Structure formats: structure tokens, C-alpha cells
Amino acid sequence: xxxxxxxxIYEKVAVITHQMLAAAREYDWEQLAALESQxxxxxATLRRDESAVPLTGMVREQKVKFxxxxxxxxxxxxxxxxxxxxxxxxxxxxxxxxxxxxQVYGANQTG
Amino acid sequence: xxxxxxxxxxxxxxNGIVSKLMQAESQPLTILQKKEASYQAQLSAYGTxxxxxxxxxxxxxxxxxxxxxxxxxxxxxxxTIFTASAASGASAGTYNVNITQLxxxxxxxxxxxxxxxxxxxxxxATKLTFQFGTISGGTLSNGTxxxxxxxxxxxxxxGTVTIDNxxxxxxxxxxxxxxxxxxxxxxxxxxxxxxxxxxVIKSNSTGATSSMKISVTAPDGTPGGDATLSSLxxxxxxxxxxxxxxAAGQSAALTVNGIAITSATNKVTGAIDGVTLNLAKxxxxxxxxxxxxAAVTSAVNGFVKAYNDVNTTIRKLTSYDSSTKQAGLLLGxxxxxxxxxxxxxxxxxxxxxxxxxxxTLSQVGISIxxxxxxxxDSGKLSSAMSNNMKDVTALFSSIGASTDSxxxxxxxxSATTPGDYAVYVSKLATQGNVTGSNVIAAPININSGNKDxALTVNGxxxxxxxxEGTYNSASALAAQVQSAINGASAFSSAGIAVxxxxxxxxxxxxxxxxxxxxxxxxxxxSAVSTILGTTTATDGVDVAGTIGGITATxxxxxxxxxxxxxxxxxxxQITGGLENASRGTINxxxxxxxxxxxxxxxxxxxxxxxxxxxxxxxxxxxxIDKQTEALNNRLADIEARYRKQFTALDVTISKMNSxxxxxxxxxxQISSLSSK
Numbered sequence: 001x002x003x004x005x006x007x008x009i010y011e012k013v014a015v016i017t018h019q020m021l022a023a024a025r026e027y028d029w030e031q032l033a034a035l036e037s038q039x040x041x042x043x044a045t046l047r048r049d050e051s052a053v054p055l056t057g058m059v060r061e062q063k064v065k066f067x068x069x070x071x072x073x074x075x076x077x078x079x080x081x082x083x084x085x086x087x088x089x090x091x092x093x094x095x096x097x098x099x100x101x102x103q104v105y106g107a108n109q110t111g
Numbered sequence: 112x113x114x115x116x117x118x119x120x121x122x123x124x125x126n127g128i129v130s131k132l133m134q135a136e137s138q139p140l141t142i143l144q145k146k147e148a149s150y151q152a153q154l155s156a157y158g159t160x161x162x163x164x165x166x167x168x169x170x171x172x173x174x175x176x177x178x179x180x181x182x183x184x185x186x187x188x189x190x191t192i193f194t195a196s197a198a199s200g201a202s203a204g205t206y207n208v209n210i211t212q213l214x215x216x217x218x219x220x221x222x223x224x225x226x227x228x229x230x231x232x233x234x235x236a237t238k239l240t241f242q243f244g245t246i247s248g249g250t251l252s253n254g255t256x257x258x259x260x261x262x263x264x265x266x267x268x269x270g271t272v273t274i275d276n277x278x279x280x281x282x283x284x285x286x287x288x289x290x291x292x293x294x295x296x297x298x299x300x301x302x303x304x305x306x307x308x309x310x311v312i313k314s315n316s317t318g319a320t321s322s323m324k325i326s327v328t329a330p331d332g333t334p335g336g337d338a339t340l341s342s343l344x345x346x347x348x349x350x351x352x353x354x355x356x357x358a359a360g361q362s363a364a365l366t367v368n369g370i371a372i373t374s375a376t377n378k379v380t381g382a383i384d385g386v387t388l389n390l391a392k393x394x395x396x397x398x399x400x401x402x403x404x405a406a407v408t409s410a411v412n413g414f415v416k417a418y419n420d421v422n423t424t425i426r427k428l429t430s431y432d433s434s435t436k437q438a439g440l441l442l443g444x445x446x447x448x449x450x451x452x453x454x455x456x457x458x459x460x461x462x463x464x465x466x467x468x469x470x471t472l473s474q475v476g477i478s479i480x481x482x483x484x485x486x487x488d489s490g491k492l493s494s495a496m497s498n499n500m501k502d503v504t505a506l507f508s509s510i511g512a513s514t515d516s517x518x519x520x521x522x523x524x525s526a527t528t529p530g531d532y533a534v535y536v537s538k539l540a541t542q543g544n545v546t547g548s549n550v551i552a553a554p555i556n557i558n559s560g561n562k563d564x565a566l567t568v569n570g571x572x573x574x575x576x577x578x579e580g581t582y583n584s585a586s587a588l589a590a591q592v593q594s595a596i597n598g599a600s601a602f603s604s605a606g607i608a609v610x611x612x613x614x615x616x617x618x619x620x621x622x623x624x625x626x627x628x629x630x631x632x633x634x635x636x637s638a639v640s641t642i643l644g645t646t647t648a649t650d651g652v653d654v655a656g657t658i659g660g661i662t663a664t665x666x667x668x669x670x671x672x673x674x675x676x677x678x679x680x681x682x683x684q685i686t687g688g689l690e691n692a693s694r695g696t697i698n699x700x701x702x703x704x705x706x707x708x709x710x711x712x713x714x715x716x717x718x719x720x721x722x723x724x725x726x727x728x729x730x731x732x733x734x735i736d737k738q739t740e741a742l743n744n745r746l747a748d749i750e751a752r753y754r755k756q757f758t759a760l761d762v763t764i765s766k767m768n769s770x771x772x773x774x775x776x777x778x779x780q781i782s783s784l785s786s787k
Contacts, residue, residue: 033763036770043770064781067774074771081764 001049003059010066013042017073024080140742147735150728156428156440157725160447161715163424168711170417173410174704180504182403185386189396194389201385201400209395210365214317214377217360221343223306227281227299232339234276239344240326241293243267245319246348254355256348264320265584268591270294273330274340281310314360318375322360324348363390404496411487418485425451446724450714455483457710467505472703475503507702514695517688521669524680525709529701532659532678534694536685540654540668543630544622547643551585551617564636566596568607568623573599577638585613592642619643627653627667654685
């Protein structure tokens with residue numbers, strides 16, 4: 001593996017992560033998961049091989065640029081998923097909804 | 112850089128989360144269920160209303176039934192003297208009944224015997240012949256007649272009993288007589304003397320015509336037989352009486368309003384039309400025959416109660432209870448309000464079709480107050496009934512009045528139109544019969560060779576045997592033939608009976624009691640050649656004619672108005688009179704009970720007002736059920752999708768965590784390298 005190859009993998013991961021952000025914005029969780037699987041296989045290649053490839057300054061800067069891009073997109077994705085998850089945890093804590101639920105499913109209704 | 116949300120990318124309680132989510136999605140289900148519950152409640156409210164209207168109809172049924180108004184009570188002032196019963200149509204009035212003598216059966220007793228088992232006589236075969244008739248003239252002293260005469264009764268068969276060496280003890284004679292079933296009952300009575308045992312024979316029928324004559328002869332009827340038996344049992348009221356009378360056969364004697372009446376039995380029918388007197392002892396007491404007003408009052412009370420129950424039900428269903436803050440299930444329901452208004456209006460409107468002089472309910476004490484509650488002034492009803500029961504009947508019930516006494520109104524249906532209709536009878540109904548060719552010459556002997564009969568009457572068959580013996584008149588034989596035929600259980604259980612008569616030329620006629628084309632008699636058996644000879648059968652015919660000028664349907668004596676005409680369902684019984692003749696008019700009128708009943712039919716019938724409402728509600732419920740089902744299916748789909756998404760997302764986020772951790776490490780490495 002060469003430095004160029006390493007960089008091209010980072011570039012692919014960056015592209016895919018950007019697509020993941022687009023999917024998250026669409027609330028298309030299936031697409032998000034599919035893209036993430038592609039992403040993960042590339043990252044697995046990097047984990048396995050990139051430590052053996054010395055990177056020159058130029059290339060290293062490119063790598064930093066891609067990683068920053070990827071992490072930025074990653075954060076963006078989380079800003080979409082987090083509120084949703086928080087809403088869920090609120091629902092979980094809400095006793096009021098439990099009562100409504102009991103009405104719907106005909107469980108013992110207590111006040 | 113990590114994710115702070117608890118549980119994300121780790122052990123998320125997916126089921127819990129999904130349930131919460133579903134709650135939001137399933138809101139419409141709650142709404143549907145509430146809707147359905149309210150529809151079901153309305154449906155049961157309509158059910159309650161229908162139930163109370165049905166009860167009102169039941170109460171009206173009693174008032175729409177003529178027999179409710181035709182019941183008659185016969186009341187004896189002193190029931191120890193007599194009791195009475197009356198059939199509907201009995202003439203009302205007060206009658207004085209004076210009983211001077213009760214009917215009783217003749218009882219005779221033998222001389223006392225020391226044992227009941229010792230043989231009597233030599234056991235020579237001996238025939239006892241029992242005849243029944245009237246003892247008259249002469250004198251009676253110590254139970255023995257002298258100078259009396261005996262006239263046999265043509266309507267009672269002679270019976271015979273054979274005594275021989277198998278049964279020649281007091282017990283044996285008793286049992287042989289009872290087994291022969293010839294209209295007497297034998298018993299043994301002990302008087303406590305040295306020879307205590309008397310054979311006592313009692314005629315089964317009360318009345319002067321059922322006194323006994325016992326002849327003791329050889330088996331072939333010639334003089335003879337066992338002499339000891341003869342000295343014990345021979346009993347001829349006009350000659351030798353070896354038995355002593357302890358009670359004379361006599362008829363009841365009484366006067367009704369001074370008119371003398373005799374009756375062979377203590378059950379006196381026909382002295383007063385439609386009334387049966389049961390005599391208990393001599394004495395005088397008044398009998399009151401009056402309309403059974405209590406039955407009418409009770410029927411009217413039942414109607415008032417049922418009417419008020421309907422109102423109470425409607426009020427409960429349509430009002431708002433401020434104390435419980437509960438609204439009635441049918442509050443503001445136009446259908447129910449209409450019913451209440453219509454019923455009240457009908458009760459307040461005068462009758463237009465009544466044939467009587469009464470046209471409003473208030474005339475018989477029924478009123479409705481401002482709040483719609485009906486009440487009965489029973490005093491007013493009583494006086495209306497005593498004034499004119501017929502008018503009270505016409506006010507409530509459907510009633511028909513005929514100008515010809517042999518044209519009787521029977522019934523009508525809801526399809527019959529009130530009005531006056533001319534009746535024309537072209538053919539009277541007849542009964543099927545069989546006539547014999549023999550002119551019967553008494554005496555007639557019936558024995559094992561000529562006692563059997565088999566008949567088919569109105570399509571039902573039965574076999575029977577005549578009682579063996581000598582019949583001294585044609586009418587006695589006819590009476591026996593009739594009782595044998597009518598005693599067959601196949602006939603009595605089917606309500607079939609015949610009359611057996613002797614016509615003017617002395618021939619026997621067997622007639623079915625039914626009228627019409629179904630009335631048919633055929634007869635066979637060993638007795639036929641003796642009692643009838645060659646037989647001729649004639650089938651019955653149905654009555655034919657017109658009501659209101661339109662050909663009516665005849666069945667038996669009943670003429671029924673033609674379908675589709677104003678007289679539809681008007682049923683008349685033509686019991687006699689002229690054929691091919693106009694037979695007066697029938698006036699048919701309707702009362703409140705019928706009108707109200709028809710009105711309620713309009714609510715409860717399959718195409719009625721309430722059915723329309725409930726059918727609509729049932730359709731709505733079935734729509735809701737469909738919607739609910741669709742929603743449930745959708746919810747299930749949504750739930751499955753969320754579950755899948757959650758699982759996938761949970762995995763995705765946890766993998767993203769590992770990626771971002773790696774990349775963050777890479778960045779840290781680079782910056783540590785560049786800082787070196």
C-alpha cells in the first residue's frame with residue numbers, strides 16, 4: 001500500500017461520510033446504515049495497513065484535512081440523531097404517556 | 112467528541128422506546144374505541160326502548176282479545192248448596208236456585224254372608240243379566256218394592272256376568288261384576304253382625320233411569336242357573352227382590368226462578384244458558400251471573416302500567432340528570448321524541464272507527480296528565496262496564512257485530528278494514544257421514560262375532576269394539592256405537608268425534624262432528640252388516656259465499672274475506688240458516704288496542720322506525736370495526752418498521768463511534784508527530 005492509496009481511502013471515507021450526512025438529514029436510517037457499513041470496511045483496511053505506510057508532509061496534511069472533514073460530518077450526523085434520541089428518552093421518563101398508553105392498550109387504568 | 116445521549120449505541124431499551132412511540136401513533140385508535148362504545152351504548156338504549164314497547168304490545172294484546180271482555184263469572188251465594196261455572200256468553204242476571212232433591216245412584220245389597228271366600232252354590236254356570244231403567248208406582252218398604260213397574264232405559268246397554276265354579280264366592284262375584292265393566296260397581300260391606308258380609312251393588316249413573324234389574328238364568332238365557340246364586344242375587348223391582356235397596360236411584364229436582372228442572376246428575380247444564388250448576392245439598396241459594404269485570408279492569412291496569420313504563424324509559428333515555436351530571440343515552444334523539452309524541456297523540460285522539468257509543472279513553476276513566484303519566488279512575492271504568500260492556504269492548508278491541516244470529520263474527524286480522532259488509536251465503540257447510548241401508552229392528556244382539564269396527568274419520572283411522580249384549584232399541588245401539596267410536600284414543604287425541612243417530616226411516620247414520628271438505632267418514636268391521644248393512648258415504652263441503660260482495664274463502668263453517676279486499680282476514684262462522692240468500696250485514700270496528708298495536712308495529716317491525724335507527728348504528732359500528740382493523744394493521748407495520756430502524760441505527764451509531772475514535776486517534780498521532 002502506498003501513501004496515495006491511503007489518501008484515496010480517506011477520500012472515499014470522507015465522501016461516504018458526506019453521503020451519510022445527507023441520508024441523516026433525510027431521516028433515511030437504512031441508507032445511513034448501508035453507507036456506514038461501506039465506511040467501516042474502508043476504515044478496517046486503514047486500521048490493518050496504514051500504520052505500515054509512512055506518510056510525507058503533503059500527504060499527511062491531506063489526511064488531516066479528510067479526517068477533519070469526516071469528523072465534522074460525523075458531528076453533523078449526531079446533531080440530527082441526538083435530539084431524536086433525547087426525545088425518546090423524554091418519552092421513556094414521561095409517566096403521563098404511560099397512562100395514555102394504558103388507555104390504548106386497555107391495561108389497568110390508575111389515575 | 113463522544114456522544115452524550117444515554118444508551119445510544121449501547122444497550123438501548125428498544126421495546127420500551129417503541130411502545131412510547133406507538134402511543135403517539137395510536138391516538139386515532141382511542142378515538143375510534145370511544146366512538147364505538149358510544150354507539151354500543153346507543154344500541155342498548157334502543158334495545159331498552161324496544162323492550163318496553165314490546166311489553167306495551169303484550170298488554171295491548173289482552174285488550175285486543177274479545178275473550179277478555181266476554182268472560183262471565185257465576186257466583187253462588189252459598190257454595191255449600193251449589194257451586195257454578197259459566198262459559199262466555201252466559202246470560203247475565205240473578206237466579207234463585209232451590210234444590211229439593213239431589214241426584215243419587217240406586218244401591219242394593221245382598222243378605223249377609225259369614226265369609227267372603229266360602230263357595231256359594233254348586234258352581235253351576237250361571238248368567239247374571241243387568242238391565243237399567245226407571246222404577247215407578249207401587250210402594251217402597253224397608254228397601255223392597257211392591258206393586259212397582261220397571262221401564263228399561265233405551266240408552267243403557269244390558270250387561271252380563273258369568274258365575275261358575277271358578278268364582279262362586281262373595282269376593283269372586285264382586286270381582287267378576289267389576290271386571291265386566293257394565294255400568295255398576297260391586298263392593299263388600301261388613302256390618303259387624305254374625306253374618307256380616309253384604310255384597311253391595313251400586314249403579315254407576317245417578318238418576319231415576321239408572322235403577323237396576325238383575326236376572327239370574329242359565330248361560331243361554333233360559334230359566335235356570337244355580338239356585339243359591341239366584342236366591343242371593345235375583346232382583347226384579349216388579350217381582351222377586353232377593354236384594355234390598357239401601358238408596359233409590361233418583362234424579363236431582365230443583366227450581367230455577369220457580370221453573371222446575373230435573374237432572375239425572377248433580378251436574379246440571381242447560382237450566383241457565385251457558386251455566387253449569389254443581390249441586391251439593393238440598394236448599395235454596397242465589398246465583399249471580401255477571402260479566403267478569405275484574406279481568407277487564409286488570410287488563411286495563413296492565414295497559415296503563417305498560418304505557419307509563421314506556422314513558423319512564425323514554426324519559427330516562429332522553430333527559431339530563433343534573434344531580435349525577437349524566438346525560439341520557441338518547442338525549443335529543445328525534446326518533447325517540449317522535450315516538451313519545453305520537454303515542455300521546457294517539458291516546459288523546461277520539462276513535463273514528465268504533466261501533467260503540469264510546470270514542471275516547473277518558474270516557475272509561477283513563478287520563479294523561481301534563482307530564483304524560485297515564486292513570487285509571489277504576490270507578491269510572493266500573494260504571495262504564497255496568498252501563499254497557501259492549502261499548503267498552505268496542506273502545507278497546509276489534510269487534511264484529513252481525514245482524515243474522517246464525518252468522519257469527521269470529522276474528523279479524525290487522526289487514527281488515529273497519530266498515531259494514533253485506534254477507535251472502537250460497538252454500539252452507541255440511542258434515543261428512545255414512546248412512547246404513549238396514550232398518551234396525553230391536554232387540555239387537557252384539558256378540559264376539561259382530562262387535563268389531565274400524566273407521567277412518569277426517570283422515571284418521573282407529574279400531575274399536577262394541578260392548579257385547581242385547582240392545583233393546585235402535586237408539587240404545589246408536590248410543591253404544593257412538594261412545595265406542597268416540598272412546599278410541601286415536602280419535603279423542605286428534606279432537607275427532609262422531610255423532611251416531613237413527614234417521615226417520617230407522618237407519619243408522621254416523622256423522623263426523625267436523626264441517627267442511629275435510630269431513631269424511633268410512634267404516635268397516637264385523638259389526639257393519641248388523642248395525643248398518645250396505646253403507647253410503649257422503650263427504651262434507653265447505654261454506655261458500657261473499658262478504659262485502661267479494662267471493663270469500665270457505666273452510667268448514669268459516670267464511671274468510673278475500674286477500675287484497677277490504678274484508679281481508681274477516682272471519683265469520685255460518686252455523687246455519689238459508690242458502691243462496693242474503694244474510695244481513697257484518698259491522699267490523701276497531702278499538703284503541705288495535706290502533707296502538709299497529710302503531711308500535713310501525714316502530715318495532717323489521718322496516719320500522721327503530722329498526723332503521725338501530726340498523727344505521729350497526730352499520731356505523733361495523734365501519735368502525737373495519738377502520739380499527741386497518742389502523743391496527745398499520746400500527747403493527749409502523750411498530751415493526753421502528754423496531755428495525757432502531758436496531759439498525761443502534762448498530763450504526765456504535766460503529767460510527769468506533770470509526771470516530773480511530774480517526775481522532777490518528778489526528779492525535781499526527782499532531783504529536785508534528786509537535787516533535
